[in-house]
Amino acid sequence: MNIIITNSGGVPIYEQISSQIKGMILLGTLKEGDALPSMRALAQDLRVSVITTKRAYEILESEGFIQSFTGRGSFVSAADPAMLKEINLREIETLLSKAVEIAKRSGIEKSELSEILDIYFEE
Secondary structure, eight states: OOOOOOSSSSOOHHHHHHHHHHHHHHHTSSOTTOBOOOHHHHHHHHTOOHHHHHHHHHHHHHTTSEEEETTTEEEEOOOOHHHHHHHHHHHHHHHHHHHHHHHHHHTOOHHHHHHHHHHHHHO
């Protein structure tokens, strides 16, 4: 599993792990039923504490991305299309909010921003 951990930026390691695994699930790199590495194996691979990987897996499980079974491991859950759409909408809203903030700061009009969005949407 290709997870990149950074100590700069102030994002806790468990959040970095969970968000990257979420990304792999949303992109289809990890599919329904795929087994995740054990918490211990992932911790060893990433050179982090088992507590850190446990917390990341707990987040993923609480958000419905994975299911964990005692003695069997953790597996990617069945995708709920409505949940995936909601997650993607939240991410889009966050990114668009940043874009609007930059546009306002730069004196870019709404019509110009809409034109840019139209161009990207057509690609």
